[in-house]
Amino acid sequence: xxxxxxxxxxxxxxxxxxxxxxxxxxxxxxxxxxxxxxxxxxxxxxxxxxxxxxxxxxxxxxxxxxxxxxxxxxxxxxxxxxxxxxxxxx
Numbered sequence: 033x034x035x036x037x038x039x040x041x042x043x044x045x046x047x048x049x050x051x052x053x054x055x056x057x058x059x060x061x062x063x064x065x066x067x068x069x070x071x072x073x074x075x076x077x078x079x080x081x082x083x084x085x086x087x088x089x090x091x092x093x094x095x096x097x098x099x100x101x102x103x104x105x106x107x108x109x110x111x112x113x114x115x116x117x118x119x120x121x122x
Contacts, residue, residue: 034060035110046098046106047091050074053108054087061109064094066101 041049046064053062054076064072074090098104 034112037108037110039106039108040103041106042103043098043101046104047095049106050094051091053106058111059108060111063107063109064097065105065107071097071104
């Protein structure tokens with residue numbers, strides 16, 4: 033099961049914090065919750081040029097959402113670490 037972390041943020045810092053988290057790498061999904069209800073569910077894709085272009089409308093929407101709510105929770109779902117293949121030498 034993927035690891036999850038939660039962060040409380042004010043609405044005016046929401047877009048900035050989402051961008052920071054997305055740039056970290058190793059993140060599969062970002063959910064924005066308000067009063068424990070999901071508002072936005074963002075799948076995070078690799079940080080390529082195309083992904084950055086697609087992310088601009090999402091960041092704009094999150095920024096506008098931040099203007100409407102006072103405080104919210106960001107739930108981050110991290111990617112599961114890949115298991116190492118161990119071979120038996122002989």
